[in-house]
Amino acid sequence: MWRGAGQERAGCAWARAWRRCVRLPSGYVLHPFPCQRWMPPVTEAVIAIVALLAGLAAGWWLANRPVAALKAERDAARQEADERRTKLAETAVEIRALQTQREERDAAHARQLEELNTRFEALAGRVLEQAQGQLINRAEQRFAEAEAKNQASLKAVLAPVAETLAKYENRLGEVEKARAENYGALTQALEQVAQGQARVSDEAARLVTALRTSGKTxxxxxxxxxxxxxxxxxxxxxxxxxxxxxxxxxxxxxxxxxxxxxxxxxxxxxxxxxxxxxxxxxxxxxxxxxxxxxxxxxxxxxxxxxxxxxxxxxxxxxxxxxxxxxxxxxxxxxxxxxxxxxxxxxxxxxxxxxxxxxxxxxxxxxxxxxxxxxxxxxxxxxxxKLGADIYSAIAVMAEHLARMRKNLTETVGNYNDFVGSLERNVLPKARRFADMGVEQGKKPVPHLAAADAPVRSEQATELLPPPAVD
Structure with a gap:
């Protein structure tokens, strides 16, 4: 029973020793291990579970050792824990000092930033004022140049308009004068129309009277x-x-x-x-x-x-x-x-x-x-009727053409016979007179050119013979 109680107290002591830690302001946990590393809060639960398992293992191991050895180890563990507490306190003091320095450094950095902002604002204001002044000057110069150019262009554009307006005024005066004359003429015409209407009404009345009184009318x-x-x-x-x-x-x-x-x-x-x-x-x-x-x-x-x-x-x-x-x-x-x-x-x-x-x-x-x-x-x-007469006349002309063609053919044949007779019978006998020394006369025999004028063939279907029927 005593051994079990000792083992339980030893296990609790080790568990308390493993659970000792110092929480830092940034949310990190410092564990009582010789390495003393900074660990994030996410791994705290994992470390606690591992420490608990290690404490259980150590308690089980210590429960099987002698009490004297356990007391020695306890004293050693207490001494080591005191040393660790001392180191942790020193580390906490150092951390607070570092935090103080960091806060001072942050405050100084904030003051510097504020001074820089103030200087930058002042510098930016001066630069902006200068840029605005230059921009205004340039804009005024541009506006002055543009106004001069616009005035010149406007004068050039309005010159024809002014001439047109002058012509329009003159024409308007002429039109107004013509309108007055036409109005007077229209007034006279209306008076004449009114008089004519009155006369027409009188004539109509007289016509009605005449139509009523006289059947002949x-x-x-x-x-x-x-x-x-x-x-x-x-x-x-x-x-x-x-x-x-x-x-x-x-x-x-x-x-x-x-x-x-x-x-x-x-x-x-x-x-x-x-x-x-x-x-x-x-x-x-x-x-x-x-x-x-x-x-x-x-x-x-x-x-x-x-x-x-x-x-x-x-x-x-x-x-x-x-x-x-x-x-x-x-x-x-x-x-x-x-x-x-x-x-x-x-x-x-x-x-x-x-x-x-x-x-x-x-x-x-x-x-x-x-x-x-x-x-x-x-x-x-x-x-x-005229078309029939023309067609009859064309038929008569075709008959004349046929006779002319026949006569032309006979003429060509007669011409050929004449030339053949001349060359065969007359000219050989005439040459014999020259051979016999008979004077030939003053007028020589003329040279005849060949007759090469072709005769035009008929192309109109009305003048051609009908095709042969198979």
């Missing part, structure tokens, strides 16, 4: 509107249409007859009934206006009935089997058709075609187009 006005419409469509008076043409008997005279292609005719008669229509326009209330319009539609129906009874298609054999009743105003016709819905169909059953200026213009345009097409067809026929 209204009829002449309708006939003139009819002629204007036909001429507007492109028809020619006396050629494409005739006015106031009468029959052979001289009894009936329609206002206009349009000549159609193929010898046919289209008869037009103008009817102008305005009294009831003008009364409807001047009516002060709706019943009076409606009654006047009804009378106007009835008047148009009566005119259509009278025109149907004349039966112009029987008097003019080439005429169409209907007559166009021209009403010189679309508003007159539309008012009558509006208040008599069956008027248009009834009139067509009576072989009367009611037409205003627009419808008549369309009909006349169609007739003019037909005449144009007829003329084109006639010209086409003339062109075809």
């Amino acid at each position: 209204s009829g002449s006005w309708g006939e003139q509107q009819l002629a204007n419409t036909l001429e507007m469509a492109g028809l020619r008076a006396g050629i494409d249409f005739n006015l106031q043409a009468s029959t052979d008997g001289g009894g009936k005279r329609p206002d206009a007859i349009i000549n159609l292609p193929g010898g046919r005719q289209l008869i037009i008669d103008s009817k102008c009934s305005l009294n009831d229509y003008l009364a409807a326009l001047e009516a002060g209330n709706d019943p009076d206006r409606l009654a006047a319009m009804k009378r106007h539609a009835a008047a148009v129906r009566n005119h259509a009935r009278g025109l149907s009874e004349k039966a112009y298609w029987n008097e003019f054999g080439a005429a169409a089997d209907f007559v166009i009743m021209f009403i010189p105003g679309e508003n007159f016709l539309s008012a009558a058709l509006e208040h008599d819905l069956a008027l248009l169909g009834w009139a067509f059953d009576q072989r009367i075609l009611l037409a205003g200026p627009i419808n008549l213009l369309a009909i006349a345009k169609t007739v003019a187009l037909n005449w144009r097409q007829e003329k084109l067809a006639e010209e086409a026929r003339e062109i075809g």
Whole structure:
């Protein structure tokens, strides 16, 4: 039991001896080993575990040794521990001294840094002030030079502008002067227009009065509107249409007859009934206006009935089997058709075609187009006839050419026979006269050049013989 207790106390002593340490301010631990190394806090737990294992091993070893030896070793260990404590205290004093020196050195370094910062700030301020001054001076110089150049450039640029503005002012003065003159002329023109409008209004009033009071005047006005419409469509008076043409008997005279292609005719008669229509326009209330319009539609129906009874298609054999009743105003016709819905169909059953200026213009345009097409067809026929005549003339010319070619061939053959006879029969006999000493005469025999002009061959297919059929 005592041995076990001694061993336990020895183990605890060794454990306490191994666990002695001094913690430094920087967080490192100084262990009681002769090397006394600085170790980081991370390895502290590992060292403690290793020291514990070593203490357990030493306690186990000491438990098996004699007590006297253990006491000797204990005393030696205490002495060694005291020495180590002394060394540790000295080391702690040295560490505190080093820490004090380091703090003093850090404070001195901080003071030096602060002085350097102050000097650098002062130096940087002076350098910055100098640089700013130089920069401002250079900028002022550059600005002055740029301003001078800009002023010169601006003057050079604005010189044409100033000239243009001067010209513009002069031109503006001229325009203003012309505007004043034109304004005066426009004022006079407006006065003349107003006067003309007044005259037109007076003339229109007189025309309305004349149309109301005189049937002959209204009829002449309708006939003139009819002629204007036909001429507007492109028809020619006396050629494409005739006015106031009468029959052979001289009894009936329609206002206009349009000549159609193929010898046919289209008869037009103008009817102008305005009294009831003008009364409807001047009516002060709706019943009076409606009654006047009804009378106007009835008047148009009566005119259509009278025109149907004349039966112009029987008097003019080439005429169409209907007559166009021209009403010189679309508003007159539309008012009558509006208040008599069956008027248009009834009139067509009576072989009367009611037409205003627009419808008549369309009909006349169609007739003019037909005449144009007829003329084109006639010209086409003339062109075809002319082409046939030209082709016949070309055929005659080809016959003459064939005879000329035949004659040319015969001429060449005759020429060749003549030359052969001359060379064979005549010239040998003539040479014998020269050999016999007969005088040859003053005029020598001329030398004949060879006839090498080629005859052009025909290339046109019309002049060549047809190819042989296999």
